[in-house]
Amino acid sequence: MAYRRTERVQEQLQDKRDRILQAVRAVVSEVGFRGAQVATVAEAAGVATGTIYRHFPSKGELFAEALALNAGHEVSVMQAVADSEGTATARLADAVRVFALRAMRARRLAWAMIAEPAEPEVDAARLKSRRAFADVLQGLIEDGIARAEFPPQNARIAAAGLIGALTEGLIGPLAQDAEAPPNALSLSREITAFCLQAVSARPYEESRS
Amino acid sequence: MAYRRTERVQEQLQDKRDRILQAVRAVVSEVGFRGAQVATVAEAAGVATGTIYRHFPSKGELFAEALALNAGHEVSVMQAVADSEGTATARLADAVRVFALRAMRARRLAWAMIAEPAEPEVDAARLKSRRAFADVLQGLIEDGIARAEFPPQNARIAAAGLIGALTEGLIGPLAQDAEAPPNALSLSREITAFCLQAVSARPYEESRS
DNA sequence: ACAAAAAATGAATTTGAATTCATTTCTTTA
DNA sequence: TAAAGAAATGAATTCAAATTCATTTTTTGT
Numbered sequence: 073m074a075y076r077r078t079e080r081v082q083e084q085l086q087d088k089r090d091r092i093l094q095a096v097r098a099v100v101s102e103v104g105f106r107g108a109q110v111a112t113v114a115e116a117a118g119v120a121t122g123t124i125y126r127h128f129p130s131k132g133e134l135f136a137e138a139l140a141l142n143a144g145h146e147v148s149v150m151q152a153v154a155d156s157e158g159t160a161t162a163r164l165a166d167a168v169r170v171f172a173l174r175a176m177r178a179r180r181l182a183w184a185m186i187a188e189p190a191e192p193e194v195d196a197a198r199l200k201s202r203r204a205f206a207d208v209l210q211g212l213i214e215d216g217i218a219r220a221e222f223p224p225q226n227a228r229i230a231a232a233g234l235i236g237a238l239t240e241g242l243i244g245p246l247a248q249d250a251e252a253p254p255n256a257l258s259l260s261r262e263i264t265a266f267c268l269q270a271v272s273a274r275p276y277e278e279s280r281s
Numbered sequence: 282m283a284y285r286r287t288e289r290v291q292e293q294l295q296d297k298r299d300r301i302l303q304a305v306r307a308v309v310s311e312v313g314f315r316g317a318q319v320a321t322v323a324e325a326a327g328v329a330t331g332t333i334y335r336h337f338p339s340k341g342e343l344f345a346e347a348l349a350l351n352a353g354h355e356v357s358v359m360q361a362v363a364d365s366e367g368t369a370t371a372r373l374a375d376a377v378r379v380f381a382l383r384a385m386r387a388r389r390l391a392w393a394m395i396a397e398p399a400e401p402e403v404d405a406a407r408l409k410s411r412r413a414f415a416d417v418l419q420g421l422i423e424d425g426i427a428r429a430e431f432p433p434q435n436a437r438i439a440a441a442g443l444i445g446a447l448t449e450g451l452i453g454p455l456a457q458d459a460e461a462p463p464n465a466l467s468l469s470r471e472i473t474a475f476c477l478q479a480v481s482a483r484p485y486e487e488s489r490s
Numbered sequence: 491a492c493a494a495a496a497a498a499t500g501a502a503t504t505t506g507a508a509t510t511c512a513t514t515t516c517t518t519t520a
Numbered sequence: 521t522a523a524a525g526a527a528a529t530g531a532a533t534t535c536a537a538a539t540t541c542a543t544t545t546t547t548t549g550t
Contacts, residue, residue, distance in 0.1 A: 074494040074549050081496085081547070106398065110538060120499040122540075131538065189315065189398055225478065226471050229450055233475045236449025237442035244445065262435050266442045269434065270479035285518065286526080294527085319508065329529040331510080340508065 089127045092117045096138035101181040105135065105190035132191035139194055143185050143201030146174065150208050160216030161268065167212060168238065168267045171205075172260035175242050183243040186235075206231045213271055222271050234267050241266070298336045301326045305347035310390040314344065314399035341400035348403055352394050352410030355383065359417050369425030370477065376421060377447065377476045380414075381469035384451050392452040395444075415440045422480055431480050443476050450475070 095117035099108045110131050114121045128134035153167045175182035186202065189195055210231035216222040241263045304326035308317045319340050323330045337343035362376040384391035395411065398404055419440035425431040450472045 074492090074547090076548065077496075078548075085497085109536095114500095121538090122500065123498055125539070126497065187396075226475070229471045229475050232450045232453070233442075233446035233472070233479065236445035236447070236453060237479075238445070239449065240445025241438055241441045244441070262438045263442070266435070266438050266479070270442065270446075270475070287518075290517070290526085318506095323530095330508090331530065332528055334509070335527065 085127075088117075088119065088123070092119065092124060092127055092134070093138050093141060096135060097142060097181070100135075100138070100184050101178055104180055104184045105188050105194065108135070110134075130193075132193035135191060136193040136197040139185060140197045140201065142181070143198070143204075146171070146185070147201060147204040147208065149174070150205065154208050154212050160212055160219055160221045161272070164209070164212045164216065164271065165264055165268055167208065168234065169260055169264045171238060172242055172263050173256060175238070176256040176260060179243050183239075186243065187239055202235065206235050209234050216271065225271065230271050233270060237267060237270065238263060294336075297326075297328065297332070301328065301333060301336055301343070302347050302350060305344060306351060306390065309344075309347070309393045310387055313389055313393045314397050314403065317344070319343075339402075341402035344400060345402035345406040348394060349406045349410065351390070352407070352413075355380070355394070356410060356413040356417065358383070359414065363417050363421050369421055369428055369430045370481070373418070373421045373425065373480065374473055374477055376417065377443065378469055378473045380447060381451055381472050382465060384447070385465040385469060388452050392448075395452065396448055411444065415444050418443050425480065434480065439480050442479060446476060446479065447472065 092113065095113045096108070099113050099116050103112075110124055111121050113134075114124050117124075124134065128137070150167050150171055153170050154163055156163060156166070158166075175186075184190075186198070186205075206228075210227045213222060213225070213227040213230050217224055217227065242259065301322065304322045305317070308322050308325050312321075319333055320330050322343075323333050326333075333343065337346070359376050359380055362379050363372055365372060365375070367375075384395075393399075395407070395414075415437075419436045422431060422434070422436040422439050426433055426436065451468070
Protein backbone atom coordinates (compact mmCIF):
# COMPACT_ATOMS: atom_id res chain seq x y z
CA MET A 73 0.00 0.00 0.00
CA ALA A 74 1.58 3.26 -1.08
CA TYR A 75 -1.21 5.80 -1.09
CA ARG A 76 -4.06 6.61 1.16
CA ARG A 77 -6.18 9.74 1.26
CA THR A 78 -4.78 11.70 4.18
CA GLU A 79 -6.73 14.24 6.09
CA ARG A 80 -4.74 16.99 4.46
CA VAL A 81 -5.68 15.82 1.00
CA GLN A 82 -9.26 15.45 2.13
CA GLU A 83 -9.24 19.09 3.12
CA GLN A 84 -7.62 20.20 -0.10
CA LEU A 85 -10.30 18.35 -1.99
CA GLN A 86 -13.02 20.01 0.04
CA ASP A 87 -11.37 23.37 -0.51
CA LYS A 88 -11.24 22.84 -4.22
CA ARG A 89 -14.87 21.83 -4.26
CA ASP A 90 -15.78 24.97 -2.36
CA ARG A 91 -13.69 27.09 -4.66
CA ILE A 92 -15.54 25.67 -7.63
CA LEU A 93 -18.88 26.52 -6.04
CA GLN A 94 -17.65 30.03 -5.34
CA ALA A 95 -16.50 30.31 -8.93
CA VAL A 96 -19.99 29.44 -10.12
CA ARG A 97 -21.29 32.22 -7.97
CA ALA A 98 -18.78 34.67 -9.40
CA VAL A 99 -19.41 33.68 -12.99
CA VAL A 100 -23.18 33.71 -12.61
CA SER A 101 -22.95 37.15 -11.03
CA GLU A 102 -21.35 38.34 -14.23
CA VAL A 103 -23.20 36.58 -16.98
CA GLY A 104 -26.11 34.75 -15.39
CA PHE A 105 -26.85 31.12 -15.99
CA ARG A 106 -27.29 31.72 -19.66
CA GLY A 107 -23.70 32.74 -20.18
CA ALA A 108 -22.08 30.48 -17.63
CA GLN A 109 -20.03 27.72 -19.23
CA VAL A 110 -18.23 24.94 -17.47
CA ALA A 111 -14.94 26.05 -19.02
CA THR A 112 -15.41 29.57 -17.69
CA VAL A 113 -16.17 28.32 -14.21
CA ALA A 114 -13.09 26.12 -14.33
CA GLU A 115 -10.94 29.07 -15.30
CA ALA A 116 -12.44 31.22 -12.57
CA ALA A 117 -11.75 28.49 -10.04
CA GLY A 118 -8.22 28.03 -11.33
CA VAL A 119 -8.66 24.38 -12.27
CA ALA A 120 -8.90 22.46 -15.52
CA THR A 121 -12.25 21.75 -17.09
CA GLY A 122 -11.96 18.07 -16.40
CA THR A 123 -11.41 18.70 -12.71
CA ILE A 124 -14.94 20.01 -12.39
CA TYR A 125 -16.15 16.55 -13.27
CA ARG A 126 -14.11 14.95 -10.55
CA HIS A 127 -16.14 16.94 -8.05
CA PHE A 128 -19.57 17.16 -9.65
CA PRO A 129 -21.36 14.70 -11.91
CA SER A 130 -22.68 17.28 -14.37
CA LYS A 131 -23.05 20.94 -15.06
CA GLY A 132 -26.67 20.82 -13.94
CA GLU A 133 -25.86 19.35 -10.55
CA LEU A 134 -22.97 21.71 -9.99
CA PHE A 135 -25.08 24.74 -10.72
CA ALA A 136 -28.00 23.42 -8.72
CA GLU A 137 -25.79 22.96 -5.69
CA ALA A 138 -24.38 26.44 -6.09
CA LEU A 139 -27.88 27.85 -6.25
CA ALA A 140 -29.06 25.91 -3.22
CA LEU A 141 -26.07 27.19 -1.27
CA ASN A 142 -26.60 30.84 -2.07
CA ALA A 143 -30.36 30.93 -1.98
CA GLY A 144 -30.38 28.93 1.24
CA HIS A 145 -28.22 31.57 2.81
CA GLU A 146 -30.56 34.35 1.74
CA VAL A 147 -33.54 32.44 3.07
CA SER A 148 -31.97 32.10 6.47
CA VAL A 149 -31.14 35.78 6.52
CA MET A 150 -34.79 36.51 5.80
CA GLN A 151 -35.92 33.98 8.37
CA ALA A 152 -33.72 35.60 10.99
CA VAL A 153 -35.35 38.94 10.34
CA ALA A 154 -38.78 37.34 10.44
CA ASP A 155 -37.98 35.77 13.79
CA SER A 156 -36.76 39.00 15.36
CA GLU A 157 -38.65 41.22 17.78
CA GLY A 158 -41.39 43.66 16.94
CA THR A 159 -44.74 43.94 15.27
CA ALA A 160 -45.50 41.77 12.26
CA THR A 161 -45.68 44.92 10.21
CA ALA A 162 -42.21 46.02 11.18
CA ARG A 163 -40.74 42.59 10.71
CA LEU A 164 -42.34 42.23 7.29
CA ALA A 165 -41.02 45.62 6.29
CA ASP A 166 -37.57 44.67 7.45
CA ALA A 167 -37.61 41.28 5.79
CA VAL A 168 -38.59 42.84 2.49
CA ARG A 169 -36.17 45.71 2.81
CA VAL A 170 -33.25 43.48 3.68
CA PHE A 171 -34.04 41.19 0.79
CA ALA A 172 -34.32 44.15 -1.54
CA LEU A 173 -31.08 45.76 -0.52
CA ARG A 174 -29.14 42.55 -0.73
CA ALA A 175 -30.63 41.70 -4.09
CA MET A 176 -29.82 45.10 -5.48
CA ARG A 177 -26.23 44.78 -4.44
CA ALA A 178 -25.96 41.92 -6.94
CA ARG A 179 -28.86 42.13 -9.31
CA ARG A 180 -27.66 39.73 -11.94
CA LEU A 181 -26.94 37.08 -9.35
CA ALA A 182 -30.20 37.73 -7.56
CA TRP A 183 -32.16 37.40 -10.73
CA ALA A 184 -30.41 34.16 -11.60
CA MET A 185 -31.07 32.78 -8.14
CA ILE A 186 -34.72 33.64 -8.03
CA ALA A 187 -35.95 33.60 -11.58
CA GLU A 188 -33.64 32.74 -14.46
CA PRO A 189 -34.40 29.33 -15.92
CA ALA A 190 -31.48 27.02 -16.47
CA GLU A 191 -30.81 23.30 -16.44
CA PRO A 192 -33.66 21.21 -15.04
CA GLU A 193 -31.72 20.43 -11.87
CA VAL A 194 -31.22 24.13 -11.30
CA ASP A 195 -34.88 24.86 -11.85
CA ALA A 196 -35.80 22.21 -9.33
CA ALA A 197 -33.43 23.66 -6.76
CA ARG A 198 -34.83 27.11 -7.35
CA LEU A 199 -38.37 25.90 -6.89
CA LYS A 200 -37.43 24.77 -3.41
CA SER A 201 -35.71 28.00 -2.47
CA ARG A 202 -38.52 30.07 -3.85
CA ARG A 203 -41.00 28.16 -1.80
CA ALA A 204 -38.76 28.69 1.21
CA PHE A 205 -38.84 32.46 0.66
CA ALA A 206 -42.58 32.35 0.22
CA ASP A 207 -42.99 30.30 3.36
CA VAL A 208 -41.13 32.86 5.44
CA LEU A 209 -43.34 35.65 4.16
CA GLN A 210 -46.46 33.57 4.53
CA GLY A 211 -45.64 32.92 8.17
CA LEU A 212 -45.13 36.61 8.73
CA ILE A 213 -48.43 37.48 7.10
CA GLU A 214 -50.29 34.87 9.11
CA ASP A 215 -48.75 36.27 12.23
CA GLY A 216 -49.86 39.75 11.23
CA ILE A 217 -53.39 38.52 10.66
CA ALA A 218 -53.43 36.75 14.01
CA ARG A 219 -52.32 39.96 15.72
CA ALA A 220 -54.95 41.89 13.79
CA GLU A 221 -52.29 44.04 12.18
CA PHE A 222 -53.41 42.94 8.74
CA PRO A 223 -56.95 42.17 7.64
CA PRO A 224 -57.84 38.53 7.08
CA GLN A 225 -56.61 37.41 3.69
CA ASN A 226 -55.20 34.46 1.83
CA ALA A 227 -51.69 34.48 3.21
CA ARG A 228 -50.43 32.02 0.66
CA ILE A 229 -51.56 34.13 -2.26
CA ALA A 230 -50.33 37.28 -0.62
CA ALA A 231 -46.90 35.78 -0.01
CA ALA A 232 -46.64 34.70 -3.64
CA GLY A 233 -47.73 38.17 -4.66
CA LEU A 234 -45.01 39.76 -2.58
CA ILE A 235 -42.36 37.47 -4.03
CA GLY A 236 -43.59 38.37 -7.49
CA ALA A 237 -43.62 42.07 -6.74
CA LEU A 238 -40.09 41.90 -5.36
CA THR A 239 -38.85 39.94 -8.33
CA GLU A 240 -40.45 42.25 -10.81
CA GLY A 241 -39.75 45.51 -9.08
CA LEU A 242 -36.19 44.89 -8.08
CA ILE A 243 -34.52 42.53 -10.39
CA GLY A 244 -36.99 41.76 -13.15
CA PRO A 245 -36.66 42.82 -16.73
CA LEU A 246 -38.42 46.13 -16.15
CA ALA A 247 -35.97 47.09 -13.46
CA GLN A 248 -32.95 46.26 -15.58
CA ASP A 249 -32.71 49.29 -17.80
CA ALA A 250 -34.77 51.90 -16.04
CA GLU A 251 -33.85 55.17 -17.72
CA ALA A 252 -32.29 56.50 -14.55
CA PRO A 253 -31.00 53.40 -12.77
CA PRO A 254 -32.57 54.39 -9.45
CA ASN A 255 -30.47 54.26 -6.35
CA ALA A 256 -30.84 51.11 -4.35
CA LEU A 257 -31.98 52.83 -1.23
CA SER A 258 -34.91 54.73 -2.65
CA LEU A 259 -36.02 51.84 -4.83
CA SER A 260 -35.96 49.45 -1.92
CA ARG A 261 -37.91 51.94 0.14
CA GLU A 262 -40.59 52.21 -2.52
CA ILE A 263 -40.86 48.49 -3.01
CA THR A 264 -41.11 48.00 0.71
CA ALA A 265 -43.89 50.55 0.89
CA PHE A 266 -45.73 48.74 -1.88
CA CYS A 267 -45.39 45.40 -0.14
CA LEU A 268 -46.77 46.71 3.12
CA GLN A 269 -49.60 48.41 1.34
CA ALA A 270 -50.27 45.14 -0.46
CA VAL A 271 -50.96 43.17 2.69
CA SER A 272 -52.42 45.87 4.87
CA ALA A 273 -55.27 47.01 2.74
CA ARG A 274 -58.85 46.58 3.74
CA PRO A 275 -60.46 44.01 1.44
CA TYR A 276 -62.56 45.04 -1.49
CA GLU A 277 -65.91 43.77 -2.79
CA GLU A 278 -65.87 42.41 -6.32
CA SER A 279 -67.64 44.80 -8.66
CA ARG A 280 -68.80 43.41 -11.98
CA SER A 281 -68.49 39.98 -13.49
CA MET B 282 -39.90 36.13 -68.61
CA ALA B 283 -41.60 32.97 -67.51
CA TYR B 284 -42.42 33.50 -63.86
CA ARG B 285 -43.70 36.32 -61.76
CA ARG B 286 -45.04 36.20 -58.23
CA THR B 287 -48.79 36.37 -58.67
CA GLU B 288 -51.17 37.63 -56.04
CA ARG B 289 -52.34 34.12 -55.38
CA VAL B 290 -48.83 32.94 -54.64
CA GLN B 291 -48.28 36.00 -52.53
CA GLU B 292 -51.25 35.00 -50.43
CA GLN B 293 -50.13 31.40 -50.15
CA LEU B 294 -46.80 32.64 -48.96
CA GLN B 295 -48.45 34.85 -46.39
CA ASP B 296 -50.64 31.96 -45.29
CA LYS B 297 -47.68 29.72 -44.81
CA ARG B 298 -45.92 32.38 -42.83
CA ASP B 299 -48.95 32.73 -40.60
CA ARG B 300 -49.22 29.01 -40.21
CA ILE B 301 -45.63 28.86 -39.06
CA LEU B 302 -46.29 31.57 -36.48
CA GLN B 303 -49.34 29.67 -35.28
CA ALA B 304 -47.26 26.53 -35.06
CA VAL B 305 -44.80 28.31 -32.81
CA ARG B 306 -47.70 29.23 -30.58
CA ALA B 307 -48.92 25.65 -30.50
CA VAL B 308 -45.51 24.17 -29.81
CA VAL B 309 -44.65 26.74 -27.14
CA SER B 310 -48.01 26.04 -25.48
CA GLU B 311 -46.89 22.47 -25.08
CA VAL B 312 -43.23 22.65 -24.22
CA GLY B 313 -42.37 26.30 -23.67
CA PHE B 314 -39.48 28.02 -25.32
CA ARG B 315 -37.04 25.65 -23.73
CA GLY B 316 -38.39 22.64 -25.57
CA ALA B 317 -39.36 24.30 -28.80
CA GLN B 318 -37.11 23.26 -31.68
CA VAL B 319 -37.23 24.54 -35.19
CA ALA B 320 -37.78 21.00 -36.47
CA THR B 321 -40.77 20.56 -34.18
CA VAL B 322 -42.30 23.83 -35.29
CA ALA B 323 -41.79 22.83 -38.91
CA GLU B 324 -43.55 19.57 -38.32
CA ALA B 325 -46.42 21.27 -36.51
CA ALA B 326 -46.77 23.70 -39.39
CA GLY B 327 -46.64 20.90 -41.93
CA VAL B 328 -43.56 22.21 -43.72
CA ALA B 329 -39.96 21.13 -44.03
CA THR B 330 -37.35 22.51 -41.67
CA GLY B 331 -35.68 24.45 -44.44
CA THR B 332 -38.92 26.20 -45.29
CA ILE B 333 -38.89 28.00 -41.98
CA TYR B 334 -35.74 29.74 -43.12
CA ARG B 335 -37.34 30.97 -46.30
CA HIS B 336 -39.77 32.94 -44.14
CA PHE B 337 -37.70 33.92 -41.13
CA PRO B 338 -34.00 34.69 -40.87
CA SER B 339 -33.41 32.75 -37.68
CA LYS B 340 -35.04 30.88 -34.87
CA GLY B 341 -34.69 33.88 -32.61
CA GLU B 342 -36.49 36.23 -34.96
CA LEU B 343 -39.23 33.74 -35.67
CA PHE B 344 -39.91 33.20 -32.01
CA ALA B 345 -39.67 36.88 -31.23
CA GLU B 346 -42.27 37.68 -33.86
CA ALA B 347 -44.55 34.97 -32.54
CA LEU B 348 -44.25 36.40 -29.07
CA ALA B 349 -44.90 39.95 -30.20
CA LEU B 350 -48.01 38.77 -32.02
CA ASN B 351 -49.50 36.93 -29.09
CA ALA B 352 -48.50 39.27 -26.33
CA GLY B 353 -49.60 42.25 -28.39
CA HIS B 354 -53.03 40.74 -28.64
CA GLU B 355 -53.26 40.24 -24.90
CA VAL B 356 -52.13 43.79 -24.28
CA SER B 357 -54.88 45.16 -26.46
CA VAL B 358 -57.44 43.01 -24.70
CA MET B 359 -56.26 44.45 -21.41
CA GLN B 360 -56.21 47.96 -22.83
CA ALA B 361 -59.78 47.56 -24.02
CA VAL B 362 -60.87 46.63 -20.52
CA ALA B 363 -58.90 49.52 -19.11
CA ASP B 364 -60.63 51.91 -21.50
CA SER B 365 -64.12 50.71 -20.66
CA GLU B 366 -66.68 52.43 -18.45
CA GLY B 367 -66.72 52.46 -14.69
CA THR B 368 -64.65 53.31 -11.67
CA ALA B 369 -60.92 52.83 -11.81
CA THR B 370 -61.30 50.19 -9.15
CA ALA B 371 -63.76 48.18 -11.19
CA ARG B 372 -61.72 48.52 -14.36
CA LEU B 373 -58.54 47.47 -12.61
CA ALA B 374 -60.32 44.48 -11.13
CA ASP B 375 -61.63 43.53 -14.53
CA ALA B 376 -58.32 44.01 -16.29
CA VAL B 377 -56.58 41.80 -13.79
CA ARG B 378 -59.33 39.21 -13.75
CA VAL B 379 -59.49 38.98 -17.53
CA PHE B 380 -55.74 38.65 -17.74
CA ALA B 381 -55.77 35.98 -15.07
CA LEU B 382 -58.51 33.92 -16.63
CA ARG B 383 -56.97 34.04 -20.05
CA ALA B 384 -53.54 33.18 -18.70
CA MET B 385 -54.86 30.24 -16.78
CA ARG B 386 -56.52 28.85 -19.83
CA ALA B 387 -53.03 28.35 -21.25
CA ARG B 388 -50.55 28.54 -18.43
CA ARG B 389 -47.50 27.21 -20.19
CA LEU B 390 -47.97 29.62 -23.06
CA ALA B 391 -48.69 32.50 -20.74
CA TRP B 392 -45.58 31.83 -18.74
CA ALA B 393 -43.47 31.64 -21.87
CA MET B 394 -44.93 34.89 -23.13
CA ILE B 395 -44.46 36.85 -19.96
CA ALA B 396 -41.50 35.34 -18.23
CA GLU B 397 -39.55 32.46 -19.75
CA PRO B 398 -36.16 33.55 -21.02
CA ALA B 399 -35.18 32.43 -24.47
CA GLU B 400 -33.11 33.70 -27.38
CA PRO B 401 -32.00 37.32 -27.01
CA GLU B 402 -34.41 38.52 -29.70
CA VAL B 403 -37.25 36.89 -27.81
CA ASP B 404 -36.19 38.47 -24.57
CA ALA B 405 -36.12 41.86 -26.24
CA ALA B 406 -39.60 41.38 -27.64
CA ARG B 407 -40.89 40.32 -24.27
CA LEU B 408 -39.40 43.36 -22.60
CA LYS B 409 -41.54 45.52 -24.86
CA SER B 410 -44.71 43.59 -24.25
CA ARG B 411 -44.13 43.48 -20.55
CA ARG B 412 -43.69 47.20 -20.47
CA ALA B 413 -46.88 47.51 -22.47
CA PHE B 414 -48.78 45.49 -19.86
CA ALA B 415 -47.25 47.55 -17.09
CA ASP B 416 -48.16 50.77 -18.88
CA VAL B 417 -51.80 49.78 -19.07
CA LEU B 418 -51.91 49.05 -15.37
CA GLN B 419 -49.95 52.15 -14.53
CA GLY B 420 -52.45 54.29 -16.41
CA LEU B 421 -55.27 52.67 -14.55
CA ILE B 422 -53.60 53.23 -11.20
CA GLU B 423 -52.89 56.87 -12.00
CA ASP B 424 -56.50 57.29 -12.97
CA GLY B 425 -57.58 55.76 -9.69
CA ILE B 426 -55.33 58.11 -7.77
CA ALA B 427 -56.66 61.10 -9.69
CA ARG B 428 -60.19 60.06 -8.85
CA ALA B 429 -59.18 59.55 -5.23
CA GLU B 430 -60.15 55.92 -5.40
CA PHE B 431 -56.63 54.89 -4.46
CA PRO B 432 -54.29 56.69 -2.12
CA PRO B 433 -51.36 58.53 -3.68
CA GLN B 434 -48.57 56.10 -4.48
CA ASN B 435 -45.84 55.40 -6.97
CA ALA B 436 -47.93 54.10 -9.84
CA ARG B 437 -44.96 52.79 -11.74
CA ILE B 438 -43.79 50.66 -8.84
CA ALA B 439 -47.31 49.53 -8.09
CA ALA B 440 -47.88 48.49 -11.70
CA ALA B 441 -44.65 46.50 -11.72
CA GLY B 442 -45.72 44.93 -8.46
CA LEU B 443 -49.04 43.86 -9.89
CA ILE B 444 -47.39 42.34 -12.94
CA GLY B 445 -45.06 40.48 -10.63
CA ALA B 446 -47.87 39.29 -8.43
CA LEU B 447 -49.83 38.08 -11.42
CA THR B 448 -46.84 36.29 -12.87
CA GLU B 449 -45.98 34.64 -9.64
CA GLY B 450 -49.46 33.85 -8.47
CA LEU B 451 -50.91 32.59 -11.69
CA ILE B 452 -48.27 31.15 -13.86
CA GLY B 453 -45.03 31.27 -11.92
CA PRO B 454 -43.18 28.27 -10.61
CA LEU B 455 -45.09 28.23 -7.34
CA ALA B 456 -48.39 27.98 -9.16
CA GLN B 457 -47.21 25.15 -11.39
CA ASP B 458 -47.53 22.19 -9.09
CA ALA B 459 -49.82 23.39 -6.37
CA GLU B 460 -50.87 20.25 -4.52
CA ALA B 461 -54.48 20.71 -5.53
CA PRO B 462 -54.31 22.52 -8.88
CA PRO B 463 -56.85 25.15 -7.85
CA ASN B 464 -59.66 25.94 -10.18
CA ALA B 465 -59.08 28.87 -12.44
CA LEU B 466 -62.06 30.81 -11.25
CA SER B 467 -61.29 30.82 -7.56
CA LEU B 468 -57.59 31.42 -8.09
CA SER B 469 -58.26 34.35 -10.39
CA ARG B 470 -60.68 35.74 -7.83
CA GLU B 471 -58.10 35.55 -5.09
CA ILE B 472 -55.37 37.08 -7.17
CA THR B 473 -57.70 39.86 -8.19
CA ALA B 474 -58.54 40.52 -4.56
CA PHE B 475 -54.85 40.68 -3.74
CA CYS B 476 -54.16 43.13 -6.57
CA LEU B 477 -56.92 45.49 -5.49
CA GLN B 478 -55.80 45.31 -1.91
CA ALA B 479 -52.28 46.03 -3.10
CA VAL B 480 -53.15 49.40 -4.63
CA SER B 481 -55.92 50.43 -2.29
CA ALA B 482 -54.15 50.30 1.01
CA ARG B 483 -53.44 53.33 3.10
CA PRO B 484 -49.71 53.99 3.13
CA TYR B 485 -47.56 52.96 6.04
CA GLU B 486 -44.77 54.73 7.97
CA GLU B 487 -41.41 53.07 7.90
CA SER B 488 -40.59 51.52 11.24
CA ARG B 489 -36.97 50.73 11.96
CA SER B 490 -33.83 51.02 9.93
C1' DA C 491 14.32 7.34 -4.20
C1' DC C 492 10.73 4.42 -5.80
C1' DA C 493 6.43 2.35 -6.86
C1' DA C 494 1.53 2.57 -6.23
C1' DA C 495 -2.45 5.05 -6.19
C1' DA C 496 -5.12 9.20 -6.73
C1' DA C 497 -5.95 13.54 -8.70
C1' DA C 498 -5.55 16.90 -12.30
C1' DT C 499 -5.12 18.04 -16.91
C1' DG C 500 -6.86 19.75 -21.41
C1' DA C 501 -7.16 18.13 -26.08
C1' DA C 502 -10.24 15.23 -28.42
C1' DT C 503 -14.83 13.39 -28.69
C1' DT C 504 -19.71 13.53 -28.39
C1' DT C 505 -23.97 15.57 -28.65
C1' DG C 506 -27.85 18.17 -29.85
C1' DA C 507 -29.74 21.44 -32.39
C1' DA C 508 -29.54 25.41 -35.74
C1' DT C 509 -28.58 26.41 -40.30
C1' DT C 510 -27.31 25.53 -45.19
C1' DC C 511 -27.69 24.04 -49.85
C1' DA C 512 -27.89 20.79 -53.85
C1' DT C 513 -31.87 18.72 -55.55
C1' DT C 514 -36.82 18.33 -56.42
C1' DT C 515 -41.38 20.18 -56.99
C1' DC C 516 -44.42 23.74 -58.19
C1' DT C 517 -45.98 28.11 -60.98
C1' DT C 518 -46.05 31.06 -64.52
C1' DT C 519 -45.92 32.70 -69.20
C1' DA C 520 -45.26 32.10 -74.03
C1' DT D 521 -46.45 21.79 -73.04
C1' DA D 522 -41.90 23.53 -72.34
C1' DA D 523 -38.61 26.50 -70.27
C1' DA D 524 -37.55 29.72 -66.65
C1' DG D 525 -37.72 31.00 -62.26
C1' DA D 526 -39.36 30.38 -57.30
C1' DA D 527 -40.26 27.82 -53.54
C1' DA D 528 -39.89 23.71 -50.81
C1' DT D 529 -37.38 19.94 -49.27
C1' DG D 530 -34.63 17.35 -45.79
C1' DA D 531 -30.16 15.25 -45.51
C1' DA D 532 -25.71 16.95 -44.64
C1' DT D 533 -23.03 20.49 -42.43
C1' DT D 534 -21.73 23.56 -38.87
C1' DC D 535 -21.31 25.07 -34.43
C1' DA D 536 -21.14 25.57 -29.63
C1' DA D 537 -20.69 23.51 -25.55
C1' DA D 538 -20.74 19.50 -22.35
C1' DT D 539 -18.36 15.49 -21.31
C1' DT D 540 -14.64 12.01 -21.59
C1' DC D 541 -10.21 9.86 -21.13
C1' DA D 542 -5.27 8.88 -22.14
C1' DT D 543 -1.53 11.19 -20.22
C1' DT D 544 0.89 13.85 -16.67
C1' DT D 545 1.51 15.41 -12.03
C1' DT D 546 1.10 14.92 -7.15
C1' DT D 547 0.94 12.38 -2.94
C1' DT D 548 1.93 8.63 0.11
C1' DG D 549 4.30 4.85 2.50
C1' DT D 550 8.30 1.89 2.39
